[in-house]
Every structure is written in structure tokens, then in C-alpha cells.
Amino acid sequence: MDEERPDSGVWLAALASRYSVGPKHLAEPGPTPEELAQAASVSLRAPDHGGLRPFRFVHIAASQRAALGELFATGARERGLDGADVERARERAFNGPALLALIGCWQPGHPEVPLREQLLCAGAGLMNLLNALHLMGYGAKTLSGASVDDPAVSRAFCGESEQLLCWVVCGRPQRAAHPRYPAAPAAPLSDWSGPVLG
Amino acid sequence: MDEERPDSGVWLAALASRYSVGPKHLAEPGPTPEELAQAASVSLRAPDHGGLRPFRFVHIAASQRAALGELFATGARERGLDGADVERARERAFNGPALLALIGCWQPGHPEVPLREQLLCAGAGLMNLLNALHLMGYGAKTLSGASVDDPAVSRAFCGESEQLLCWVVCGRPQRAAHPRYPAAPAAPLSDWSGPVLG
Numbered sequence: 010m011d012e013e014r015p016d017s018g019v020w021l022a023a024l025a026s027r028y029s030v031g032p033k034h035l036a037e038p039g040p041t042p043e044e045l046a047q048a049a050s051v052s053l054r055a056p057d058h059g060g061l062r063p064f065r066f067v068h069i070a071a072s073q074r075a076a077l078g079e080l081f082a083t084g085a086r087e088r089g090l091d092g093a094d095v096e097r098a099r100e101r102a103f104n105g106p107a108l109l110a111l112i113g114c115w116q117p118g119h120p121e122v123p124l125r126e127q128l129l130c131a132g133a134g135l136m137n138l139l140n141a142l143h144l145m146g147y148g149a150k151t152l153s154g155a156s157v158d159d160p161a162v163s164r165a166f167c168g169e170s171e172q173l174l175c176w177v178v179c180g181r182p183q184r185a186a187h188p189r190y191p192a193a194p195a196a197p198l199s200d201w202s203g204p205v206l207g
Numbered sequence: 208m209d210e211e212r213p214d215s216g217v218w219l220a221a222l223a224s225r226y227s228v229g230p231k232h233l234a235e236p237g238p239t240p241e242e243l244a245q246a247a248s249v250s251l252r253a254p255d256h257g258g259l260r261p262f263r264f265v266h267i268a269a270s271q272r273a274a275l276g277e278l279f280a281t282g283a284r285e286r287g288l289d290g291a292d293v294e295r296a297r298e299r300a301f302n303g304p305a306l307l308a309l310i311g312c313w314q315p316g317h318p319e320v321p322l323r324e325q326l327l328c329a330g331a332g333l334m335n336l337l338n339a340l341h342l343m344g345y346g347a348k349t350l351s352g353a354s355v356d357d358p359a360v361s362r363a364f365c366g367e368s369e370q371l372l373c374w375v376v377c378g379r380p381q382r383a384a385h386p387r388y389p390a391a392p393a394a395p396l397s398d399w400s401g402p403v404l405g
Contacts (some may be wrong), residue, residue, distance in 0.1 A: 015213050020342035021245060023218060024335060027252045027295075047219060049394035054225045055334055055402075060388035065395035076401050108250060110399070113323075125311075125326060126351060132330025136253055137222060138374040139331075140338065144218035151254040153324060165402040174327060190258035196247035197263035201308070203274050204363040 023144060028186035030148030032104040032175075035180030039106030040147055042068075048141035055133030059122045064131035064174075066138065067166055069102075077165075078102035079138040084159035101156065105178025111135055113172040131174060138177065148182030151175050222338060226384035228346030230302040233378030237304030238345055240266075246339035253331030257320045262329035262334065262372075265308040265364055267300075275360075276300035282357035299354065303376025308332055309349075311370040329372060336375065346380030349373050 049066050057063070069077055078099040085098035102108075113131050115124060136152065142149045149158065153175045156162050163173050238246065247264050255261070267275055276297040283296035300306075311323060313327050333349065340347045351373045354360050361371050 015217070017343045019213070020218075020221060021249060021339055022340070024249050024338060025252060029254060045398055046394045049396035051219060052395065053220050054223060054336065055330070056227060057388070058349070058351060062395060064395070067397055067399050069399045073399050073401055077399070080402055109396075125370075125372065128323060128326040129330035129333060132253070132327035132332075133334035133337075134330075135327060136331035136334035137338075139254065140222060140335075141219055144222070145215045151256070153256060161402075167398070172323075174323065190255070196244045197250065197260060198244055198247035198307075199263070199265055199267050201267045201271050201275070201364070203271055204278055204359075 024140060026186070027140060027143040028188055029150040030182045030184075030186050031150050032152075032178045032180075034151075034183045035105050035148055035178060036183050037106045037180060039180045040142065040145065043115050043149075044142075044145055045107065045109070048138045048145070051092070051141040052134035052138040054103035054137055055130050057130045058126050059119065061116055061119070061122055061127060061130070063114050063116065064134045065112050065114055066177075067112060069108045069110065074108070077108075077162075079164060080159070080162050081156050084156060084161055087159075088155060098156070101152075101154075104152070104176075105150075109138075109177040109179070110166050111174045111177060112167055113174050114168075115170045115172065117170060133176070135177070140177055146181070147179050148186060149177055149179040151177055169186035170183075221342060224384070225338060225341040226386055227348040228380045228382075228384050230350075230376045230378075232381045233303050233346055233348075233376060234381050235304045235378060237378045238340065239263050239342065242340075242343055242345075243305065243307070246336045246343070249339040250332035250336045252335055253328050255328045256324050257317065258323060258379075259312075259317070259320055259328070261312050261314065261325035262310055262332045263310050264375075265310060267306045267308065272306070275363075276305075276364060278357070278360050279354050281332055282285050282354060282359055285353050285357075286353060296354070299350075299352075302350070302374075303348075304378035305376070307336075307375040307377070308364050309372045309375060310365055311372050313368045313370065315368060333373070333375070344379075345377050346384060347375055347377040349375055
């Protein structure tokens, strides 16, 4: 074992201290292009049955935020919203110093890897992107909502057999990350009690 | 920042060095119950929209391996296999010094959290379990196959609205982990080129 490697308690505490930090609490600067590329490369360490690489990330540059906001606003109007609600939808495109989309790249009907495993892989890749950003000192949060299912937004991000899964906002955290939900009473682990009889 | 905290390059290299290690290359001892509980608790740092906790892990103790093997063998016979193939199916229940099942605990029709987000959360939780085991010095691999969809196996692990997603084997790695698939030509990250026109 490398002597410079910290003991596992330090590692585990670092992973265990990752919580979502919402866009209101994220400040400039966001990650550099090199840091984003490094975080995306760590995402590839997800378990990927068949090596399908069933996900990718798309970065929305500052110069494209207004175009995305226009898509969000149009979608909101098409869902029957107006006035301040449309502007709120538009503003979500400006969330966070950095904004990424997670795209699922599905192979439906794959003989060995059902879609649920492809989704698990995408979730695992997302986790490692978030872990990498956290370990670099950034806060981040996964966001979804109506924009993820908006057909015009999907067309603007996805090719054939692709699906927009969520957004990831990222930046310098302006407050300590903390749990949003009450502490779990116990880890989600139990011992198998054996086969069901009868 | 805590002075004992290593720089982010060391963290990222640790996460980036996680690869699956198959059961043939895993030796005793497996993780202790305390280590498994700690790894499962790190899994809870997955992004979990709505705090649904849509997954849990089940540990198959050494004393239950034979019972699981009998389920695997019965399922193989029901799929039309016989002889050595049935025995190979049975032997899979003895894979790895430690064996876990990942169970999805779905809330179908949730008003805010579609099933795909619940699957992403389960995949993210799996990633962090694997990361935690890796950082403790264990090797692990996610396995699936016909047993995951076997009705009798599912009944033995799942309650209502639950789904057996995969197995995780774990133990002391007997060789250096290495990529199974060719190195990715680039990280799965691109810049958004803007809305589709016309």
C-alpha cells in the first residue's frame, strides 16, 4: 500500500460527507473545463455490464444559458404557465456556476443488458461525477422537474435512443453541506432470512 | 480545510482506480459485518429525490449459501438446463467471500419522482457501496444473469413493489484490478451546441 495513501476512515468520511448543495448556495467559480473532464472520466468507473457506456454528460456553457432559458420558457408556456411562472422556468437555465445535463444513451432490447441495468450504470456514473466534484471542493446538486421531460428540450440534447435524465448544478459551496432528510435510522442492509417456504 | 485531508488528486486517483474484480480473484476474508454496514451507509449519500430510499442491500450469510444454491439450481432446471449447467448455476451462490443482493424498493406512480429517478438513485447507491469497499481495500464485482429475474429467487428476496437488481460479490483481491474494456477514447462530456433549429 502506498504510504501516502490515507487510511480508509479518511476516505470513507470524505465520501460520507457529500450532500447536495442547491443552486442558491453555489457561487463562482465553477469547475474549470479540465476539472469537469476529470470528473466525467471518474464517472466511467461505474459498473458497466457489456461496456455499453450508456450515459454521457453535456455542459451548458455560459454563452448558451439564454438559449436554454428560452427553451425552458417556451416549454412552460406550452404547459399552460404564464407571467412569473414562465420567468421562473427561464431562470432555471441560469442555475449554478456550472450546469450539466446527464443523458442516458440506451440500447433497448440488448440481449444481455436490460434497460434497468443501463439506468443503474447511469446512476452510478452520476454518483462518481458528484463524488469527484465534491472531492475537488465543489458543491453540486441533481435537479429534475418538468424541463427534463419537455420534448423540445429533449430534442435539443438527445439523439436517437437517448433520454435526458437530470441536470447537475455545481459551484463553490457557500455553506456547509447538510442532510436534507432526517438521518436514516440504519444503513439499508439486512441479512437474508432464507427462501420463502411453501 | 482539514490539514490531514489529502489533496484532491489523491482522492480522485483512488476513485479512478476502482475496477470490478471477479469472484475467481477474490479471497477470504470478506468484509466484516461492521465494514458492510459502513459501506451500506455510504450508499445513502446517493442523490435521492424525495428521500424515498429506493434501494436496500441484503447480505447472504455463509450459512444461507446452500439454500440460495438450491434456488439457483431449481431455477436453472425450470429454464430447461440440466447436468453440469444446473450445478454451475448452484455454484454461483457460493461466489465470493461476501455476497450481497441489491434490491430496488420502488414507488410506482410517485407524483414527483419517476421510476427512472428511483433506478438512478439505486445505481448511485451501488456505486458508493463499491467505492466504500474499494477504499477499504476490498475487490468487488456486480453480477446479474438469469438468477436476477428468476421468480422464486425474487420471491425469496423481495417484498411488494420490490425488484432484485443484481448481486455484489466482494473479498480480498488476488490480483490488481484492471479495465475489462478498452480505454475510453475520451470522457463522456461535450459542450451543448444549442437548440435544434427549424
